[in-house]
Amino acid sequence: MIVAAGRVLTPFEEFTPGYVVVEEGRVAEVGRGIPPRPDQHYPDGVLIPGFVDLQVNGARGVDFLHCDASSLPRAQRYLASTGTTAFLATLVTSPPEQAEAACRVLQRAAPEAGAEVAGLHVEGPVLNPARRGAHDPRWVRAAVDPEVRDLYRGMSGFLRLVTLAPELPGAHDLVRWLLERGVVVSAGHSDATFEQAQDAFQAGVRMVTHLFNAMRPMHHREPGLAGAALQEGAWVCGIVADGVHVHPAFFRLAYRVLGAGRLALVTDAISAAGCGSGRFTLGSQEVEVGRDGAPRLADGTLAGSVLRMDQAVANAVRWGVPLLDAVRMATATPARAAGLLDRGVLRPGSRADLCVLVGHTPALVLAGGRRVWPGP
Template identity: 40%
Template sequence: MALRVNGKVVTPTGVIRQGCVEINGDRITAVAEYPSVRDGHWILPGFVDMHTHGGGGHTFTTGDAGQARAAAAFHLRHGTTTLLASLVSSPFDLMRDATAAYAPLVREGVLAGIHFEGPYLSSVRCGAQNPEFLRDPSFDELTELIELGDGAVRMVTLAPERDGALEAVKLLTAHRVVVAVGHTDATYDETRAAVAAGASVGTHLFNGMRPVHHREPGPVVALLAAPNVVCELVADGVHLHDGMLTFATSVAGPERAALITDAMAAAGMPDGGYELGGQAVTVAAGVARLTSDGSIAGSTLTMDAALRHAVAAGIPIADAARMVATTPARAINLGDRLGALQVGLRADLVVLDDDLNVVRVMRGGSWVD
């Protein structure tokens, strides 16, 4: 029996003010105007977070399947119906154990895949990554992880200036693993070489990157200018000034700008002491920083809060909806299955009130408790 959800429906092409989404089973079967609707809630596609380390007091960074399941459930309540489990730089044993632990959750659909943010990163731009674990890309390590994951490894962030990085990009993309450029001191030309080799994402643009300079544009300009690169943006007012958020969005367009949380376990939790990749983190006034040197250490953001922040900064809601769902889904090669309110895609949607607070969440045609 078909189910109908009525309200202000946000599609990839705009807003249907008096609209409805029709669902049969786990699929969207119709998106249309519904003139009898009056002042309904906002209906957006389920959020897709391609970069999150945890939330609700639970973390993805330790390779613990129970923790991963609980973190995914926390973000699901905030409208994130699809997410990657992001790890931070760590020893290979942990990367291998996490892949083995999370692959069943990927097959089950709890996770959309694994994202290794490191350890093949710049020590100069490591941010909150543990410098003890940073190293050059390893062909053998990556090959083993790809084979062990059997499709579970979906994205790897690396610094293109490290020895062997371009060969790693080619290896990963040959196995349909998305390569992101991040935590990098690369030059403009080094970044362009990585993009030419197949890199297609910029990890939390501006953060953990050589800054823009008019005589050496660096990675930010190279990534923004590349027509096939999706740029991650953390819309929390801490990682990026709102002026930079809207500027980057205007340059890349909503089809190449993806909002992410970069959340850690402290998302949705009180201020206090936490841990990330073996390093102590202090959260004060909702901002997570390394206890040792004050570097930003992920965020306490959720995707619904990121959406609200982006809209408050002046990004139209139809564009913001693409940035929290359609664009990240396409960036991680899931755009043919989910990420938009379109006929034939999985019935993932978020119902929001006029203040863009979550009212209800649907995943695969079923309402989430």
């Protein structure tokens, strides 16, 4: 298959116009110009890698903690319609047996259903109670609790990312234990001081979960985790670009300091995504989506989002980020952070995960060379 468009963003190079050749589910060629007879041609479109979302709790009425084989494809199809071709299914703090059951269902997800479940992101249960956000306090655990390692051990091979509060007693030992098993560790739901956060990065933490949210606020005398995250280093920061979680001015600040190589767009979408207003669930918590479009607990606490990744990219551009960098923040940067090295980039040999945007809206999405949006 040959797909051609007015612009191709790899996202490290731009071809105007350009094309991609797909063979057996892989990118065979990326080039400049328009071949004589492309199978798909979008003169006004922008051809990019499929989006990679590292934080998705659910979508289209499906909460990943409660999903089954019949409901999961509905969420996968919805995510494909937003341009996402791979995502980490995110499980919030919950009873271990519930998380383990959800893991078994998610491991069996059919890739042809839409966006592919590329692994698990477990958010918790080692969270700072003072910064737990919408997580159910009944299931928050200490880093030294044997139940925590038992939970992670049961997800071995599918667990890619863990969010924890690195300042808690025993957290650094847990970080090292996870790293030995190939799991990426992210700091989040944390009350860490600047010094504690720096120590965490030294210990091997390589990401920050939803920068500026569920962490100690930045202060000129105590910058906290957010301030430490903005220092020079190798870690990547996830950020929710919906205009509710983070003000556009702080988003621009993060982009100017970190650049597209260290800032990853995430949606933190919950089951309400794609459903409009109403009442939904985030794990064991009931949330309501009101007039501002943000899911909240009854006390007003933000509880994930209903953000689409194509909207996140459009917002980043609207707030001053060049499209090439906005695309990189939704593709190559998150893919690299999660170790998904054959995704998020258009080059020979990479997975043929493609998206054509026409006016920031996906017109064609391929996952592994298969058309997943619009549906066949």
